[in-house]
Amino acid sequence: MKKFILDILKFSVLAMTVYLGGIFVWGKFIPQKLKPNLQYIQGAYGFMNTRAKEAQASDQVDLLILGSSHAYRGFDVRIFESSGYKSFNLGSSAQSPIQTYLLLKRYLDLLKPKLVIYEIYPATFCTDGVESAIDIISNDKNDIHSLVMTLKTRNIKTFNTLMYAYMNEITLGDEDFVEQQSSDEDQYITGGYVEKRLKYYTPKKQKTNTWQIKNHQLNAFYDIIDLLKSRNIQTILMMAPVTKGLYESYENMEEFEDLMKKTELDYINFNGILNLSDSFHFYDAHHLNQPGVEIFNAACIDTLRKSGKLN
Numbered sequence: 466m467k468k469f470i471l472d473i474l475k476f477s478v479l480a481m482t483v484y485l486g487g488i489f490v491w492g493k494f495i496p497q498k499l500k501p502n503l504q505y506i507q508g509a510y511g512f513m514n515t516r517a518k519e520a521q522a523s524d525q526v527d528l529l530i531l532g533s534s535h536a537y538r539g540f541d542v543r544i545f546e547s548s549g550y551k552s553f554n555l556g557s558s559a560q561s562p563i564q565t566y567l568l569l570k571r572y573l574d575l576l577k578p579k580l581v582i583y584e585i586y587p588a589t590f591c592t593d594g595v596e597s598a599i600d601i602i603s604n605d606k607n608d609i610h611s612l613v614m615t616l617k618t619r620n621i622k623t624f625n626t627l628m629y630a631y632m633n634e635i636t637l638g639d640e641d642f643v644e645q646q647s648s649d650e651d652q653y654i655t656g657g658y659v660e661k662r663l664k665y666y667t668p669k670k671q672k673t674n675t676w677q678i679k680n681h682q683l684n685a686f687y688d689i690i691d692l693l694k695s696r697n698i699q700t701i702l703m704m705a706p707v708t709k710g711l712y713e714s715y716e717n718m719e720e721f722e723d724l725m726k727k728t729e730l731d732y733i734n735f736n737g738i739l740n741l742s743d744s745f746h747f748y749d750a751h752h753l754n755q756p757g758v759e760i761f762n763a764a765c766i767d768t769l770r771k772s773g774k775l776n
Contacts, residue, residue: 488628503625505603505633507642511537511558512653514604514644519655520555521606525577528552528775530657531568532584533560533597538752539584539705542656544762550775554657556584557601561594562685564601567614569692571605580774581693581700582765586707586751587676587721590683598623602630604644617681663755664748671714671750676721683724690728699774704734706761707751708743712736731772739764 488503497504508514511534527550530540536556545552553576555568565583598618602611607630615627633639646653650662693700702725712718725732739760741747746757753761769775 488625488632502622503629504599504622505626505629506599507603507639508644509558509600509603511600512644512646512651512659513557513600514642515646515653516555516557516657517601517605519657520553520572520576523553523576526551526553527578528580528582529573529576529578530554530556530582530584531560531565532556533586533589534558534752535586535705535707536560536582536584537657537659538661539758539761540582540658540765541654541660541755541758541762542658543654544759545766546656548766550766552656553578556657557597559589559592559594559597559600561589561592561597562682562689563594563614563617564597566685566689566692567601567610569689570610571608573692573696573698578698580769581698583689583700583702584705585702585725586704587678587715587718590678590686590721591676592682593620593679594618594682595620595623599626602627607631607634617685619681660755661748661752665745665754666708666743666747666749668708668710668743669750671710674715675717676715678721678724690730700730701769701774702728702730702732703765704736706735706739706741706746706753706757708747709737710743711750731774733768735761735764 497506516537528545530536530552533556537554538556540552540554540556542552542554555572557564557568595618598614599622602615602623603626607627611627611630615623650664652660654660690700722732722734741757741760746753746760748754766775
């Protein structure tokens with residue numbers, strides 16, 4: 466029996482060694498199109514690489530912003546700065562609650578915010594979180610929180626990417642990588658915001674739909690709330706504006722809002738309360754353009770001041 470157990474252990478070690486070696490070689494030398502289950506992409510859409518490095522070098526802020534692209538494309542840190550508030554935007558592409566929890570565990574004690582704005586878009590509760598997980602694994606440091614996040618996403622693509630990332634960091638494979646700060650349409654702004662080249666949206670008829678919330682995302686959301694409450698950090702759940710056509714296309718928005726209100730945190734939905742035009746203040750169905758961002762951010766600051774959240 467002891468020999469059998471020993472043989473199993475030897476085989477497991479050999480299998481893991483072969484697997485990790487294969488992952489590293491596969492990720493390093495095989496073209497991306499030939500490795501669909503391993504997607505380590507540095508400098509991906511959203512500037513997470515630059516944002517993460519900046520967060521690692523930052524100190525205390527007044528305001529921390531979390532969420533998906535609605536966060537990093539919707540909250541302009543320059544506008545908050547001009548009003549006297551030092552802020553950092555830790556949004557990332559398709560960031561679901563699973564990734565939000567990881568980023569809080571990693572950066573909350575470093576940034577020590579007085580106030581957290583968590584931009585909650587219902588779609589992020591309905592995703593498997595794989596896209597956002599791969600983005601963060603590829604562009605931020607990796608630690609035990611990365612492994613916990615990967616296990617929660619329960620996807621082989623995410624796991625392979627993390628194993629490659631661990632191996633790559635051990636060998637210092639991409640330590641000299643520097644991300645470009647702009648593209649044809651986007652400009653990264655110090656503090657985590659991304660400004661889109663001015664574009665306008667042509668409204669289209671939206672299909673009627675419903676939000677299908679995933680339980681593991683909802684559980685991660687409650688973990689976020691518990692973490693922030695345990696640190697006594699003021700937190701506001703906020704839904705940024707989307708086009709009227711898109712907002713009205715979802716039949717169960719009230720159910721989602723009920724979930725948010727049950728957290729007993731302040732919750733503000735800016736849809737329907739600002740004078741925004743689908744044609745002139747958005748660049749697609751659910752992202753504000755810069756004029757829209759300026760209207761939204763001014764209203765956000767005014768609302769927070771009146772509520773006593775921002776002094």
